[in-house]
Structures are given as structure tokens and as C-alpha cells.
Amino acid sequence: MLTQEFYNIIDSNLNALLDKYKDDKLIKKHRNAINNQKSYALLIWFLEFYGRKSNYKDFITDGDQDSSCDIVFDNTNNQGDKIFYVVQSKWNNADNSKKETDKDEILKALNDFDTILRGEKQNLNEKIKAKLDDLDNHLKANGEVKFIFLTLSQYKGGADENISAFIKADEKTKFEVIDINRIKVDYIDRTYKKIDPLNPLEIYHNPEENPVTIEIVQKNGTVKIDKPFEAYMFLLRPKSIYDLFEKYGFALFYKNVRNPLLQSQFNEDIERTAVDNPAYFWYYNNGITAITYFLPTIRRKAEQIELTGLQIINGAQTVYSIYRAYKDATVTKRRQMDSESLVTLRLLKSGGKDFDLNVTRYTNSQNPVDDRDFCANDDIQIMLQNASYQTNIWYEKRRDEFRETPENVKKVPNYIFANAYLAYHLQDPVSVIKNYDQRKMNKNLNFISHKENENGLYEKIFNEETTFENMLCAFYVFNIIYNAAPFSYQATFRSSLYHFLALFKVAFTKYLKAKFNNNINVNKRIIEIYEKNEKEIIVKTFKFINQFVKNQLEVSKNEEKTTERILNFLFKPFHYEKIKEVLEDLELSVEDIESVIIKDNEQLIEGETDEENNIENND
Secondary structure, rough: OOHHHHHHHHHHHHHHHHHOOOHHHHHHHHHOOOOHHHHHHHHHHHHHOOOOOHHHOOOOOOOOOOOOOOOEEEOOOOOEEEEEEEEEEEEEOHHHHHEEHHHHHHHHHHHHHHHHHHHHOOOOOOHHHHHHHHHHHHHHHOOOEEEEEEEEOOOOOHHHHHHHHHHOOOOOOEEEEOOHHHHHHHHHHHHHHOOOOOOOOOOOOOOOOEEEEEEEEEOOOOOOOOOOOOOEEEEOOHHHHHHHHHHHHHHHHOOOOOOOOOHHHHHHHHHHHHHHOHHHHHHHOOEEEEOOOOOOOOOOOOEEEEEEEOOEEEOOHHHHHHHHHHHOOHHHHHHHHHHHOOOEEEEEOOOOOOOOOHHHHOOOOOOOOOHHHHHOHHHHHHHHHHHHHOOOOEEOOOOOOOOOOOOOOEEHHHHHHHHHHHHOOOOOOHHHHHHHHHHHOOOOOOOOOOOOOOOHHHHHHOOOOOOOOHHHHHHHHHHHHHHHOOOOOHHHHHHHHHHHHHHHHHHHHHHHHOOOOOOHHHHHHHHHHHHHOOOOOHHHHHHHHHHHHHHHHOOOHHHHHHHHHHHHHHOOHHHHHHHHHHHHHOOOHHHHHHHHOOOOOOOOOOOOHHHHHHHHHOO
């Protein structure tokens, strides 16, 4: 989703709020000042989207004489602590939404926030004066305050040093910039993935770093397993699960291959059982599996245990569904749920990354889980997905994570990106083809570490050098020839497409440098060509490559020798490299590519041949 497209969505929401609250005196006052009106509407949107607060007038403190401090309010967080929030809103027009946030605007906000902390804010109306008096008392009581700068421009870190200095001056003072890109990620999470984003108006302690206290049920006994690995199995009541999620939220699931969905039929069924048939819940539900760094010794009469490093690796939907059901239940219904419902918790001692990953893998095996799902929470996968939100090609890092998408957006699984990138950018088409045999055995080496499998490719593909731009370029080239070729995606592994994709980079780079100059950015140029729908030159280059490879592999009147060369080309890196060297040494002119003739409905890459069918039987 392009920034402009997302801006239009937010701006339409702001216009709807201005119309909805058209009788608001401040909206009336600023009817001729669109910047003030839209900034005010952005605050309302912020409170409704993140704070789930519809009574915005209780929070916004703008008055006749002051406009720099837009919101000052206190909120009791999920830990039961009072925190004050001070929010400034900066609306930007469509053109400025694509630009970097003005550093001076943030410095001005920091200066204003510092004035508030010192209690030196002047020219206040009664409403904001009362709020700032409350804030001052809160600060004197050693309370925490968080400042938020809300903007519809793009913050790229220009004021990070100033922000760090501001925060360092007081450990109980927090500061966060929420820009249009952060808003976009959160909006996509809630709207298209159906999961709740991290809320800037909540502070969740990390359960991996902080002690976690859980109430357990002992009357039915606790099962302890000593060998080969220490583990416990005991029962929890709904209240224990509710308290756990209320305090730690989605941070409980950082190591889970699935995030709980906000809405799904599965969740609704769990909630319905918890509310309508609480006594049946234990019989119908598989329970929860969690890991912890240390297993405590649990006495027979213990009703509470303290854990460190807690992560729920299976049962996220169960936890979230019970939380929702309990939260919405009446006091009487809660008593019934706690009296009749029990949930099994399997608690394992962490055995290190490999052990924890395997436990996660096997405890989720009752529902099909792809290898890529186990990598979905890696920083590199999150970075690639967030970068993809700047385009209309969204990077799907786990299966079915997008419950829906906008009409003009195409979601592409990361295994397709990985194959195209491995062949095109990393020049390793042989590994793509060999990996196909592994995929038939439900193993995708692209998402398996070389530490786990000596042939694993994960670190080769995904590392600090990997960028979404390079992946997108590889995908665009792949997509052009894939759509022009007469085979399905699975059939691409039974053709030489990935080898042609790799050689295309060599030939097209030579072509562009001959036509323009050696400094041209080839990948940016390909992306531009694709998005302007000027794809003919790419198709011509593929046809040129097709003929070039034929000339290298075919042996006149010797079908057996030709077949041997094809198989070597497909499966042996040395033979691919030999042909690549020939192409690199070839004196290729602009005319060699541009003079290629493409006939209507021409098959650019030949479909499966008898030789290529043998791929499945070769190492």
C-alpha cells in the first residue's frame, strides 16, 4: 500500500470525524483553518483507534489560547499503575506525508514537553491547567509520564540523539514518535490481519525478562516429569489466564508461530464453550504449552508459582479466547467459569533455541505448520514485511496471516520471494531446484538454518544484506516470465526458469549499462519498468537468454548428449557457472536485445520436457 493510498484512507477517516462532530465548538472555530481542524481530528482518531476511547472531549485539552499541548490525560495501565500521557498532533497534507518529519518540529515538541515537566507552561485555560496540576502532583509522587508526537509524515530518526537526551534526563519519562508508517503497520494488523497492534497507551512488561506469577489449581494434583527433560503439567482457572494476558498481552506469544486472531470461527467456538459450557472446556480443549528458563520446585499445597522467561508456544488462540470471554462476562458468569472450567498447562524448561524451536514445531503439528511459520517472528522477516507496506506487493511471512487485503494489493508468500531472490540476486538457481525435492517432504530449506540442516539456506538468504527492494526486483522479473509461461507455480521447478532468471540479471545488467552508463541502479530500473508496465524489454531479454542457453546446451543430432548437458546445467553449479561465464564474456549490444521479435502468444520458456521431468529423480 503506497503512502499516498494509506494517507487517503486516514484522511477520509478524519473527514468523517469532522463531519460526525461538526457541532464541536473547536471544530467550528477552526472551520477556516484546515491544519488545526485536521490535527484536532487526528487526536480524536488516535484516541478511538489506540485508546478505544469514544468520549474524546474528556481527554483533549485544546483551548482558546493554547494549541501546543493537544492531549493531557491519565490512564491506569494493565499493571494497575497510573501513567500520564501528553500527546501532540501534527497533521500533514498529502505531499508532506511522503516527506521526512521536520526535525525542528520534534525539537519544538521536546522543548514544550520539557516546559511541562518543569511546571512552567504559561497562558493556560482552566481545563488544561487542572490537568497539568494533576500531572504535577503525579510527578511529585514519582509517577511515570509518556510523551507522544503524532504525525502524518515519515520519521526516519533525525532527532534520535535529542530524544535520547530528553529521556535520559529522567528514567520515568518516555517519548515516542508515532508516524504515518507506524500507523500504517498497526492499521494493517488490525484491519487485514485481524490482530491487535501494540498499543502506545499501554506498557507491557516483557514476560521473558520479568518474574511471572500464576495461580494454579492443586486439588487434582500436579504432574512432574523429570526425565529426559524437566516439565510440569497442571491446571489453571480462567481467571489465571485472564490475569496473565491482561498484564503481558501479546508479549506472551513472541516465540509462537501463530499470533491469536482478533476474530475467527475457531476463537468464537472456544469462547462459546468457555461461557456456555464451562464444565466441558477441559474435555474439548488441548490446553496450553509454555516454556520457562527455570522450573521452580512446586509444593503440594502451592497455589501460586513464579516463573522467569515465560513464553506460550502453543495455545495462543485458547489464551486469547478465554481472555475475551472472561473480560466480557458478568461477575456471576466469571464465578461460574472459575468454578467449573479448567485448562491444562504443560510447562517445560527451556532447553535452548534448538530445543525450544522443536517443541514449538511438534506441539503445533496437529495443524499443518510450514517451516517459514517458525521464522515469522524473526526481526528480518518483520523488517521485510514492514518495508513491503510501502508498495502494493505485501510480503506474507506466515501462512494465511492476512485475512483480507485491499483491492489493489497483492500478497505474496515469502517462499516465492525467497526462491526468486536466491536465483536472481544470489545467483544460485541450482539450490532452488534441489530444494523442490525437500519441499515435497514438507521441508523448505529456505527457512531452515544450516545449524539444523547442513543444507539449510536461511542465513544465506536472510541476513543484514537482504533488502526488500532487491527481493521485490527479483519477484517482478520472476512474475513477468511466470505469467508469460504456460505452466503453474509448481511446474516452475520442472523447468529452467530459475536458471534463466539468474542469467537474466547478467544479460540485462550488460544491456542497461550499454544503453545508459555503468552507474545505473539495475534493480531500481527494473522496478520502475515493471510498475510503469513497460515490460516488453524484459520479455525480449528472456527470449534472448532462452536462445543463448539453447545454443550452449544443444548438441546437433545427439539427443543423449543434449539431455546430459541440460541435467548438468540444472543440477550442478559448476556447469551453470560455466554458461554464466560465457554470457559475461559475451559482447552484448543494445541492438542484440532490442531487435528481438516477440510473436503473439509465443511460449518464452519451453514447458516440461522428458529431460526436465527427470528432475524429481536427480540429486
